[in-house]
Amino acid sequence: MKIATWNINSIKMRLPHVLTWLESAKPDVLCLQEIKCATEEFPTLELKGLGYHALVSGQKAYNGVALLTREAVRDPELGLPGDPGDAQARYIEATIGDVRVASIYLPNGNPTTSDKFPYKLAWMERLALRARALLESEMPVVLAGDYNVCPTDADVYDPEGWREDALCRRETRARFRTILNFGYTDAFRIFHPEPHRYSFWDYQAGRWMRDEGLRIDHLLLSPQAADRVIAVDIDKEPRARDKASDHTPVWCELSTAR
DNA sequence: ATGGTAGCCTTGCTA
Numbered sequence: 448m449k450i451a452t453w454n455i456n457s458i459k460m461r462l463p464h465v466l467t468w469l470e471s472a473k474p475d476v477l478c479l480q481e482i483k484c485a486t487e488e489f490p491t492l493e494l495k496g497l498g499y500h501a502l503v504s505g506q507k508a509y510n511g512v513a514l515l516t517r518e519a520v521r522d523p524e525l526g527l528p529g530d531p532g533d534a535q536a537r538y539i540e541a542t543i544g545d546v547r548v549a550s551i552y553l554p555n556g557n558p559t560t561s562d563k564f565p566y567k568l569a570w571m572e573r574l575a576l577r578a579r580a581l582l583e584s585e586m587p588v589v590l591a592g593d594y595n596v597c598p599t600d601a602d603v604y605d606p607e608g609w610r611e612d613a614l615c616r617r618e619t620r621a622r623f624r625t626i627l628n629f630g631y632t633d634a635f636r637i638f639h640p641e642p643h644r645y646s647f648w649d650y651q652a653g654r655w656m657r658d659e660g661l662r663i664d665h666l667l668l669s670p671q672a673a674d675r676v677i678a679v680d681i682d683k684e685p686r687a688r689d690k691a692s693d694h695t696p697v698w699c700e701l702s703t704a705r
Numbered sequence: 706a707t708g709g710t711a712g713c714c715t716t717g718c719t720a
Binding site: 457460483507508509555557563649650651652653654690692693 | 710711712713714720
């Protein structure tokens, strides 16, 4: 089972790219973030034409996440538990086959002097609680998405310049490690120990052309999922296209249950 | 040289 994550920065702008990538990469599940549209505006019919179901938690203008799946999902859950007053559409979760999959758009948290930073940290603590609860199911779990977290300096083109940014701050990295310490694995690092492999390049200042990026899109695997992972990679091809998202897909392949 | 780009819409906010 191939499971991918991609922050597409508006489904309306990126639908042709998404359709092209689905046709070539053929994932069983594609976790989308920043769809930037209301649920009823999502292009469900166009995706159905390619053979994908869409489970959507939309929001007008900002945020919004979705799960595109070849087979129908079971037990869908919209929203991250723990704060009924949180109106931002950043989390969606469902079962596909025997795997529990979440599409996550973790808050950016900048500027760190604003209330956005404590919101990010609190959101990460809620995510950790959910991640821990999912372990109790003993299912394979894949927590996929734009974490807005550079786990280490090896995931940043300019660690000194980014040290005080919300994506790199020690408080942010500590909360990310909390989830790893429960027993989740950063899938990319199983197969790719080399530093400076990125999933995001800012639109500004020629960052893509200079390969000055960040690795902030992650697939976190529960022990039962990590036992089955046979490949992981970042597909840089979509980032090179005209009118590209500033993120590119990250994917993993799990062997079939036996 | 403290900029630059992109997408949305509250022509400012978010990233």
